[in-house]
Amino acid sequence: MAVIPVELAGRSYEVRVGEGLLQDAATHCGALLRKDRVPIVTDANVAAQWQDTLSASLAAAGKQPRWLVLDPGESAKSWQGLQRVTDWLLAEEVERGDHVLALGGGVIGDLVGFACSMLKRGCGFIQLPTTLLAQVDSSVGGKTAINTAAGKNLIGAFHQPSLVLADLGALATLPARELRAGYAEVLKYGVLGDAGFFDWCLENGADVIGGDVRAQAYAVESSVAAKARIVAQDERETSGTRALLNLGHTFGHALEAETGFSDRLLHGEAVALGMVLAARYSARIGNLSLEDAARVTQAVDAAGLPSEISALGIDSGGEALVAHMLHDKKMDAGTLPFVLLRSIGEAYLDREVALSDVAAFMGEQLQAH
Numbered sequence: 001m002a003v004i005p006v007e008l009a010g011r012s013y014e015v016r017v018g019e020g021l022l023q024d025a026a027t028h029c030g031a032l033l034r035k036d037r038v039p040i041v042t043d044a045n046v047a048a049q050w051q052d053t054l055s056a057s058l059a060a061a062g063k064q065p066r067w068l069v070l071d072p073g074e075s076a077k078s079w080q081g082l083q084r085v086t087d088w089l090l091a092e093e094v095e096r097g098d099h100v101l102a103l104g105g106g107v108i109g110d111l112v113g114f115a116c117s118m119l120k121r122g123c124g125f126i127q128l129p130t131t132l133l134a135q136v137d138s139s140v141g142g143k144t145a146i147n148t149a150a151g152k153n154l155i156g157a158f159h160q161p162s163l164v165l166a167d168l169g170a171l172a173t174l175p176a177r178e179l180r181a182g183y184a185e186v187l188k189y190g191v192l193g194d195a196g197f198f199d200w201c202l203e204n205g206a207d208v209i210g211g212d213v214r215a216q217a218y219a220v221e222s223s224v225a226a227k228a229r230i231v232a233q234d235e236r237e238t239s240g241t242r243a244l245l246n247l248g249h250t251f252g253h254a255l256e257a258e259t260g261f262s263d264r265l266l267h268g269e270a271v272a273l274g275m276v277l278a279a280r281y282s283a284r285i286g287n288l289s290l291e292d293a294a295r296v297t298q299a300v301d302a303a304g305l306p307s308e309i310s311a312l313g314i315d316s317g318g319e320a321l322v323a324h325m326l327h328d329k330k331m332d333a334g335t336l337p338f339v340l341l342r343s344i345g346e347a348y349l350d351r352e353v354a355l356s357d358v359a360a361f362m363g364e365q366l367q368a369h
């Protein structure tokens, strides 16, 4: 098992990565579970695979698991989903000093984390991420949120978990499309800040997606270490450092909004497309070589992820996509800083981007090929 600390003043916690962590969850959580009753929120797909394992672990420690099982999918990250979770936590008489377990992907982690940030003005929670995306990204760093009609993650809070248990065994039951989508966020760490890791991804990405546990362990541990370093420097995304983790997301979130936050385009797929767009736009304004932009596209293609927005069947034009971007949380007094690239492994925040030029670029990309 690898243990990666997330160092935050007064709120440090560990991310434990390994096999069999759900079987041993009660031991790992230890005194964080201070009462006999343990509230757990998950979705139906995850419950079908992992509810018995977690229940057995808790029962063996003399605990009574209490389950809320939600419908799977991005639509749970909504006002209705939030109300369902908070009402249930209140009915379960969860107190501020208790810990709620969030068992699932990024949807469950973001939703439950947000509910816990508000419950009685803040109770504890533990992330038990079961998707590759959640293990490498969403369970770490404390961003929690729901979506609204206006856009992605627009209502949320920073609320750090007390512990993250990333059980690599959970990835064995994950559908191939979801594994691939999570891999986009792995590749992101290479593209934004680590050319060596990008090269590792090119060589080993197929093994990660193919289910090789050693490759998955390296991918998860490296990604979590990279994220933990950045979050420790800039927990609340105020200095510009953490904003680099948003590489591909301004484009990607606009595509998710335009496709209705639906199965048509998963978050990881949107991030893959967004990274390609960020690389191509960086090349267009002369800040990235055409060769490096092409390498980002190749890495996305090699993983079987989408790389051309023209294939999405979006009827609207570049202006409509830019209209979604105006809701981006990086928007600052009329300026939208974009995460762009100088090279593979060197992302930067560009505050000089003209949205009219982005609209023209997106219009071209929607027509291309």
Ligand SMILES: NC(=O)c1ccc[n+]([C@@H]2O[C@H](COP(=O)([O-])OP(=O)(O)OC[C@H]3O[C@@H](n4cnc5c(N)ncnc54)[C@H](O)[C@@H]3O)[C@@H](O)[C@H]2O)c1
Pocket (backbone or CB within 6 Å): 043, 044, 045, 046, 049, 072, 073, 074, 077, 104, 105, 106, 107, 108, 110, 130, 131, 132, 133, 134, 137, 138, 139, 140, 141, 142, 143, 144, 153, 170, 171, 172, 173, 174, 175, 178, 181, 182, 267, 268
């Ligand atoms: N907070 C953050 O820092 C952060 C970072 C990245 C993404 N996100 C958010 O995460 C969300 C996407 O998360 P996701 O990709 O994990 O999607 P998800 O939570 O919807 O899970 C994907 C699918 O896999 C199923 N599933 C999960 N684990 C499984 C398992 N082990 N076996 C079988 N099926 C399983 C789920 O039921 C779901 O159908 C988005 O809303 C995105 O905005 C947040």
Ligand SMILES: O=C(O)C(=O)C[C@@H](O)[C@H](O)[C@H](O)COP(=O)(O)O
Pocket (backbone or CB within 6 Å): 137, 141, 143, 145, 152, 153, 185, 242, 243, 245, 246, 249, 329
């Ligand atoms: O942790 C971060 O910071 C990230 O940006 C990670 C992203 O992968 C994640 O999708 C995040 O939720 C996007 O942040 P947002 O602030 O644009 O909602």
Ligand SMILES: [Zn+2]
Pocket (backbone or CB within 6 Å): 137, 185, 249, 267, 271
């Ligand atoms: Zn993301």
